[in-house]
Amino acid sequence: MKIAPEITYRNVEKTVAIDSLIQEKIDKLERVCNYISSCHVAVEKTHDRPSSGSPYRVRIDITVPPGQEIVADSNPGETNQYVDVDTVIRDAFGMAQRQLRELARQQRDSDKSKDNNQADDTTGLVTKVFREQGYGFIKTLDGQDIYFHRNSVLHDDFDRIEVGTGVRFFAEEGEKGLQASTVQIVDKPGHRVNESNQTLIEPPLGWEE
Missing domain, CATH: 2.40.50.140 (Nucleic acid-binding proteins)
Known part of the structure; x- marks a missing residue:
């Protein structure tokens, strides 16, 4: 990741257990997409002592080149039982992971399409x-x-x-x-960067195949 992950807490006590869980989930995101530019995780407590649902909200903002942004926001509403912060964190990261997988798939499909059409990229x-x-x-x-x-x-x-x-x-x-x-x-080194018969860039001085 180009920028170290940023984790913020609002009205929530930062504990080793919560921080470790978030770091573990960030590592899993990077295994899905290993070129994430930045990741911001916000954990907050929106109200106290709910009879059901959850007082917690977790929002994850991720940027992926070239200029793609992913937002995953978990704030369980009324349910039959109280939802703890660990569950809300897992739910938010689950959303983010699904979005990253879809984005990675779209980018792979786009690369394949460009290869098939011999499109000129940088x-x-x-x-x-x-x-x-x-x-x-x-x-x-x-x-x-x-x-x-x-x-x-x-x-x-x-x-x-x-x-x-x-x-x-x-x-x-x-x-x-x-x-x-x-x-x-x-x-591979020293060869053409596409299938045309022209070498786009000459190998550096001193290069030997």
């Missing part, structure tokens, strides 16, 4: 990889060097990336300028 060649620090740089067709982080690489493929790897990605504004998101490997 493509480039990896020119620098700092594996221990978890980031690198991509050179675009117009010669720009764009930063990318390991969390932006789809399918946990950061460790497969080498200098010369062809990638497709979205460019978006970050805190320090343009950066790549949803980075996807499209060809």
